[in-house]
Structures are given as structure tokens and as C-alpha cells.
Amino acid sequence: MHLAREDAIISAVNRFLAEKGFDAMTVDEVAADVGIAKASLYKHFPSKEDLAAAAMVRVMDRARAFLDGLQADPNARPLDQLKAVARWTMEVQLDGEMPSLPSENSSLRTTLINNKAYMDGLMDVSERLGAWITAAQADGSISPALPPIAVLYTLYARACDPVLGFLKMSELYTREQIVDMVLSTCFEGLRAR
Amino acid sequence: MHLAREDAIISAVNRFLAEKGFDAMTVDEVAADVGIAKASLYKHFPSKEDLAAAAMVRVMDRARAFLDGLQADPNARPLDQLKAVARWTMEVQLDGEMPSLPSENSSLRTTLINNKAYMDGLMDVSERLGAWITAAQADGSISPALPPIAVLYTLYARACDPVLGFLKMSELYTREQIVDMVLSTCFEGLRAR
DNA sequence: GTCTATACACAGATAGAC
DNA sequence: GTCTATCTGTGTATAGAC
Numbered sequence A, B: 001m002h003l004a005r006e007d008a009i010i011s012a013v014n015r016f017l018a019e020k021g022f023d024a025m026t027v028d029e030v031a032a033d034v035g036i037a038k039a040s041l042y043k044h045f046p047s048k049e050d051l052a053a054a055a056m057v058r059v060m061d062r063a064r065a066f067l068d069g070l071q072a073d074p075n076a077r078p079l080d081q082l083k084a085v086a087r088w089t090m091e092v093q094l095d096g097e098m099p100s101l102p103s104e105n106s107s108l109r110t111t112l113i114n115n116k117a118y119m120d121g122l123m124d125v126s127e128r129l130g131a132w133i134t135a136a137q138a139d140g141s142i143s144p145a146l147p148p149i150a151v152l153y154t155l156y157a158r159a160c161d162p163v164l165g166f167l168k169m170s171e172l173y174t175r176e177q178i179v180d181m182v183l184s185t186c187f188e189g190l191r192a193r
Numbered sequence C: 001g002t003c004t005a006t007a008c009a010c011a012g013a014t015a016g017a018c
Numbered sequence D: 001g002t003c004t005a006t007c008t009g010t011g012t013a014t015a016g017a018c
Helices: A002-024 A027-034 A038-044 A048-071 A078-094 A106-113 A116-138 A148-160 A162-170 A175-188 B002-024 B027-034 B038-044 B048-071 B078-094 B106-113 B116-138 B148-160 B162-170 B175-188
Strands: none
Touching: A002 A027, A002 A038, A002 A048, A002 B002, A027 A038, A027 A048, A048 A078, A048 A106, A048 A116, A078 A116, A078 A148, A078 A162, A078 A175, A106 A116, A116 A148, A148 A175, A148 B162, A148 B175, A162 A175, A162 B148, A175 B148, B002 B027, B002 B038, B002 B048, B027 B038, B027 B048, B048 B078, B048 B106, B048 B116, B078 B116, B078 B148, B078 B162, B078 B175, B106 B116, B116 B148, B148 B175, B162 B175
16 A cells, blocks of 8 residues: 555656656645645655655666566667667657656755665666667677767667657657657768668 | 846846756846846846746847858858757857756746747748758758658757766766767767768 | 644745835 | 845645644
């Protein structure tokens, strides 16, 4: 019961973070959405920052589970694994399930850095992606001129790429078309091949 | 005197918007930075939203002036013009001079949409870039498979690309190297050619 | 753990004198 | 137009009863 309620809280936080971001999200609306009093919410999580951190931990866990699924196929090409991750990331964002935080907010940064579950998850994901990136550069599918960290950051940035939302707002393309276009832009570039 | 003071206000707003964003920026700190009382600030601009709008109008004017300079060279290739625009955008962001607004905040959106100077500037920039995009697709340098609007949004998104800030924070590369890497990723893609 | 009620701080905006 | 002082709303967090 207790865990189920906390899961409902995190779901609400996740949605609000995806919708309006950390600053615009209020603890009042989270409590109202879950259907409990604000004071009760503070019995589960000690601060607004910890609410956001819990949502980030959960999305990181989702990402790791997705990576587990990908690694079940041992003879997939590293490039395809990376594309699959980028696609998943963008689909999560388009579905309004990708919490995104301001990179500057220092109180939030401190909470996240001190959160072991989050940092461990981030390290794990980064290492697994890093292995695929170097493998893909070794087999010649990813440009070897780019530092691996630049490739990694570029992939992470797909989680908050505003192009997805703009194209969705235009209502000119389907979800799949949007993802395909941005994925193509990311890996193939704007220039013709 | 009056215009000079308003210009100082807009400069401060521009910097704060680039540093911490609209929500985190406070009117108090803007007034303190300029060195006037908050009430005096409200004699110049009727609301916080209008402050942000003024900063956006100014950066749009800067962009248009840059486009004017580019168009002075009549025999430049459209692809190179687009690259030059993307480069300029990223340099402005890296220098902490690119105000960036949340796309969701509705009160801000309303103010911007009702601001004729801003909307005219946005349309002008979009049309000029749109012409280069279609020209570059016609001459085979930009991928013809992408809708021009997707290319346009992708270029606009460079103004708030978090990869720039992350790479800067890593302190591994110079400003020029960072811009070159992200520019290459944008136009050439992650995949090797 | 859940609630109602409230403390506390801060930010946007305004009043009114000069 | 500039100032000091203030209003007002709202948001995070807590007190204390049950």
C-alpha cells in the first residue's frame, strides 16, 4: 500500500515535470493530483527537490531496463543499439513521460548529485552507451572524429530536443514520422549523402 | 538618456534569461543589476513578461542584422549561409547572450504572440532561412527527404542546445572546438561518411 | 500516515510622495 | 521618472490533532 502510493506520487511528479518543468510544478498540484493532503506528501518525500529526484531515478531505471532488453540480442550492431536508445528516448518524450530539469538550479543539482541511486544509474547508462559508442567508432559506423563524450551528450540531448514538440505542435506529421525525421537528422545529419 | 536606460535594462534581462531562464529570473535582481528601484523598472515595462519580450525582440534584431551581413555576399552557397547562421547562434549561446524561454509558459507565450515587433522579426528570419533551405535542397547540399520546416526547427534548436553547455562545463575543449563539433554533428550527423 | 490550519518567505505589482 | 513602503498572491514547508 505504502509503495503503491509512493509510486502514484512519482507518476504524478513525472508527468508534471515533463509537462511544465521543475519550477512551474507545484507541490500543491502534485498532492491534489494524487488525492492526498500536501502534508501527507511531505511524510513520503522531504522536499520538492527529492520529489524530482525520485522521478529521475525512476526514469533512469526505465532506461536501464530498456538497455537490458537491447543487450539480450548479442549480435546486434552497436550503431543500431544506439539508434534504438535514441528512438526510445524520443518516444518517451513525445508521450509526455520524460521529466526534464533545469541544468542550472543549484538546490536541485545538489540533491541529485547526493542521490546515490540516481548517480549510480546515470553512471551505468553512460558506461553502457560509452561502450557501444567506442565499438561503433571502431567498426567505422560512427564518425571517429567526434570525441565519445560529444556523441554521448548528443544522444542524451535527444531527451529534451524541442524539435519533437515543435513538429508535434504543427500537427503535420505522425508520431512515427517525427521520430524518424529527428533520428535521421541526428545520425545522418542535415547534409545530403 | 531614456533609451540608454531601457537598453541597459534589456541587457540585464538578456543576461539573466540566458543564465537562469524566465522563471528563475526575478524582477528584483534585474532592478538591482541596473541600479534602479523596482518601481522605476515598472515605469519602463509593464510586466515581467514584457521584459522578456523586449529581450527576445532585441536578439531577433541582432539575428536579422547578422543575416543582412550574410546576404551582402551574393555568390555564397546556401549551405554555407545556413552553417554560418547555426555557428553564430551557438556562439551567442556559449557567450551567455542567448535568452531562452520555456515553450510552455502560457502568459509568456501570449505576450510574445501579441508582440508585433517580435512576431515580425521571427517571420522575417524564418522566411530568409526558409529560402536558403529550399535552395540548398534544390542544389543537392541539404537532404531533400527532410521537410524544410524540420530543417528550420533543427537550426532554431541550436540556440538552446544543451550539448554546448555540457561540453563547456567539461573544460576539455575550446570554444571553437565545441562549436565545430556541434556544427559537424548537426550537418554531417553522428554516422561516419 | 492522514488531515486542517498556519507559519514563513518571496516575488510580482502598485501607492503615493518628491 | 525615481524613490520608499506596501499590498497581494502564492508556494514551500511545518505544527499538531486524530
